[in-house]
Every structure is written in structure tokens, then in C-alpha cells.
Amino acid sequence: MSDRLHHSGRTHVPSPSKRRRTLSAVAALAVLGGVVAGGPLAYAETHESKPRVAAQAAEGKARGAVQKAADSLVRDDGFPGVLAAVEGRDGRTRDYTAGVGDRETGTDVPVNGRVRAASNTKSFVSAVVLQLVGEGKVKLDEPIETYLPGLVRGEGIDGNKITVRQLLQHTSGLPNYTQYVAQDAFKTRDTYTEPRELLDVALQHKALFAPGEKWEYSNTNYVLAGLLIQKVTGRPVSEEITNRIIRPLGLRDTYWPGVGERGIRGAHPKGYDTEKPGAPMRDITRLDPSWGWAAGQLVSSPRDLNSFFSALLGGEVLRPAELKEMTTTVKTDGSLPNSSYGLGLFKSPLSCGGELWGHGGDINGYETRGGVTKDGRAVTVAVTALPSAVATDEAGMMKAHQHVLDLVDTAICK
Numbered sequence: 027m028s029d030r031l032h033h034s035g036r037t038h039v040p041s042p043s044k045r046r047r048t049l050s051a052v053a054a055l056a057v058l059g060g061v062v063a064g065g066p067l068a069y070a071e072t073h074e075s076k077p078r079v080a081a082q083a084a085e086g087k088a089r090g091a092v093q094k095a096a097d098s099l100v101r102d103d104g105f106p107g108v109l110a111a112v113e114g115r116d117g118r119t120r121d122y123t124a125g126v127g128d129r130e131t132g133t134d135v136p137v138n139g140r141v142r143a144a145s146n147t148k149s150f151v152s153a154v155v156l157q158l159v160g161e162g163k164v165k166l167d168e169p170i171e172t173y174l175p176g177l178v179r180g181e182g183i184d185g186n187k188i189t190v191r192q193l194l195q196h197t198s199g200l201p202n203y204t205q206y207v208a209q210d211a212f213k214t215r216d217t218y219t220e221p222r223e224l225l226d227v228a229l230q231h232k233a234l235f236a237p238g239e240k241w242e243y244s245n246t247n248y249v250l251a252g253l254l255i256q257k258v259t260g261r262p263v264s265e266e267i268t269n270r271i272i273r274p275l276g277l278r279d280t281y282w283p284g285v286g287e288r289g290i291r292g293a294h295p296k297g298y299d300t301e302k303p304g305a306p307m308r309d310i311t312r313l314d315p316s317w318g319w320a321a322g323q324l325v326s327s328p329r330d331l332n333s334f335f336s337a338l339l340g341g342e343v344l345r346p347a348e349l350k351e352m353t354t355t356v357k358t359d360g361s362l363p364n365s366s367y368g369l370g371l372f373k374s375p376l377s378c379g380g381e382l383w384g385h386g387g388d389i390n391g392y393e394t395r396g397g398v399t400k401d402g403r404a405v406t407v408a409v410t411a412l413p414s415a416v417a418t419d420e421a422g423m424m425k426a427h428q429h430v431l432d433l434v435d436t437a438i439c440k
Contacts, residue, residue: 088440092122095433096407100125103426104416105409106307107135107295110396111328112437113336113404119329125410127295129307136293140279141408142315143326143394144387148248150267151320152194152370153338154255156348157270163258166191166351166369173254177225182233190254192237193247194369195356199235202244203228207317211299211390215313218286224249224319241358241367245321252320263320275337279327288312290325297391298411304418307411310391322389328396328406335384335398353383372397378439388412393427395434405437 096108107125114120123135158164170178170193171185178185183200192198203224208214228246235242252263259266264282272280279292289312299310315323326334337343344352355366355373365374374382374397384397384406393413396406413426 089120091440092120092433092437093124095429095436096122096124099409099426099429099433103413103429105411105426106298107410108407108433109135109137109139109141109295109328110405110407110433110437111138111332113332113402115402117402119332121328127410129296129298129309135295135410138279138327138329140290140292140294140325140327141392141394141410142290142297142322142387142389143280143324143331144318144322144389144392145245146326146331146385146387146394147318147320147322147324149335149338149370149385150271150324151248151251151255151263152352153343154263154266154270155190155194155251156344156352156369158255158258159351160345160348164190164254166194170250170254173257174250177253178229178250180229180232182236183229188237190251191351191369193251193254195241196243196247196367197238197241197356198244198247199233199237199239199242200244200246200250201228201231201234202242203246203249204317204321206231210301211310211313212301212308214317215310215390216288217317218314219317219319221249221253221319224317225253241356243359245318248321249319255320264323267324271334271343275333275342277326277330277334279325279330280334281325282323283315283325285316286314288314295410298415299390300415303414307415313390315389318389322387328394328408331384331394331396331406332398332404335396336402336404339383339398339400376439377435382434382438393430395430397434399438403438405434407433407437 092110092112096110099105099108105125106129107127108123110122112120112122121137123137125135127133127135127139155164159166164173167189169186170188170190174185178188188198188200206227225246255263255266267282281291296309296311298307300307341349352369352371355368358365358367365372370385371383372385376382380399382397382399386395390412392408392410394406394408398404407430409430413423417423417426
């Protein structure tokens, strides 16, 4: 079956309020909405000025580079589908798709379809914790023991010595529970897991290092952050994220799946995985994401993720003091060269200069990467399989993953 390539061709004009926000670089960070623009921009004037024609040509060249990179992810790397949303300094969002949304039927990838956002969830969770900090209900440098007494105990693990900041920053030294759970998603796709079960898995293993000694990514940190939110507020973490972030920002495609919910609501491309490297890809769209919980359960879309990170960096979610804490970073380990990590945010350099702020996420069937710049640009790229599903060895996996990152950089820098 040949892959179908699609690039949306719709153009909309931003609302008056959005046009006002794009008048300054600072205000551009606050843009929540998006407009679709895939084809050449339409102008009312009969005769185009030379500068405008040149600008259109440059814009067309940039769109072509992004579409070419998306097509390559399907043709050369083997991802079933690709979808992306790219927001420029002008506030316009251009959508891109490549490949197919369903390998059986060959249907197109839905423009701005919903995907499992995986670890992008961490940025939402961190933002809620920081709101609670701003409300005086949580202190960043207080031990987690203060809020969850007696819960965090294990070999070399003591909740009295691990702060809230260290959880959000991945400097706690807590073992990563996902390294010890079943790896075959096709066997566990219908299994519901309670958050405490995830924590118990981690606490059966010894600490990776003393708290604050170094940085190492651990999903266990955000399971605890979710439990912290619930203990302090007395409400489910899903409800707090919905009421504090999703609804106020108008993120219509973003939601926390209900208990036992295994499908994806609304228009979405199917996600694919393999039982082992080199095995045939199979549909893994339907699964219970409870094993990700506060570390990775959300569903979202490329445009919604752009809107969230733009609003977050633009000061619409947190007060200045808490945003400063969130964007104060530490160096990551050698697996993420040149990147640094704040409180639920990665900061990464761009080839054209400047930095990209965001997170990204991996879950069976979907990988997402992207972020925003401080001058108002934003991009989210999603592919409908993990690199481990399209490659037969580690080198191929790393190559495919790098090509996803390259598309992100091209979309921002061209």
C-alpha cells in the first residue's frame, strides 16, 4: 500500500484580540488559539508589492521544507503517520500531515488529530503544583514527607530528604517504575493500574543516587507529584488539571481519560507498535493509559499543545515568581546533550539560535516533540509509532528519533 501525503490548504485570519496580541514579542507568547494556513496566503490587493511577493516566496519555501521533512519521516523512517502544527510570529498556525491515519484503510491523517500526549502531561502537573505554591499551599523546598507522610520509603529512599522541587526537577534519585513494568503493551493494554501500585513498583528498588546529587529522568517523580496534588486539594489530579488549565485555556482537544477508558475520543490517527524490533506493526491505539497516570495520561492535539506551552511561557498559567522557578534549569544527563530541565520543562537549543521550551512524550503508538520560543513561535510534531517500532536496532531507533527532532527544528527555524 502506498502512503498518502497530505498538507492542509485552509487559511483563516486571526481574531481581533489575537491580532492585538501579536503586536509584541512578549504578547505573542500568550496566544492560545491557532489559525490554519496550508496554501498560499490570500490578499485583497490586485498588485503585490515586491517585498510582499518576496515574503510569500520565503514562506512557501519554508512550508515546503517542513512538508518535505514530514514526508521523509514516512518514506525513509517508516512512521505510519505524521501530524504537526506550526505557529509563526504572526500568530498563524499551519498544519501538516503525511502518511496515513489508518494502515488498513489508507485514510488520511486527520489534520490536528488527537494523540496520546504522554510525558507532556508532566508540564501540566508541574504547573498545577506551582499554582499551589503560589497559593501558599505547597512549598518547593519542603520535603515530600510533609505532604505524604510515611509514603516514600525504600532502600536509600527517605521522603524526609526529597523535596517537592527535586520531584519536579528529576533530581530526587527515585527509581523509574516504567523500567520494571511489563514491556509488551499488547499483553497489558487492558490492564488498569492504580497510582499507588506504580509507586510500589519503584520503591521495591534502591535509590539511584542521593537527592540533589544529579539529574535522571524518572516517571516516579510525577506519580508522587500527582499524589501531592490530590492530598493538598482533596480532589483528583484529573479534575485539578481540567479546572485549572484545560478549561481556562480553552483546550478543546485536551482531556484526561476516565477510569477504564481505552479509546481516543474524536478525530485521531491510529497508533502502532511492535511486539519486538523488526516484528510487524500492529494497531495499539486502544489501551488503558493508567500506567502513565500523572506522568503521562493526557490526550491532546498539536495545536492544543502549542497553545498550552505558549500560554505557560507567556505568563497566563503561573505568576512571575512561579514561572521563574519553572524555567530555572539544571543540566540533564549525557543522553540529552545540550538540553537542560526546569520544573517540568526542557530547554533545548535551536540551530537558528535561541531556545525551545517544551517537553515531549513517548507512549506506545505515539511520540510527540516540540515547544515554544520566547518570541512567539511554536511547534508540535507527532508521529504514530515510537522509533523503537520502526527500527530494528538501537542505531536505527536513534536515527529515526533524531529525524523527528530535526523536523521540529526545521519548522521553527525555516
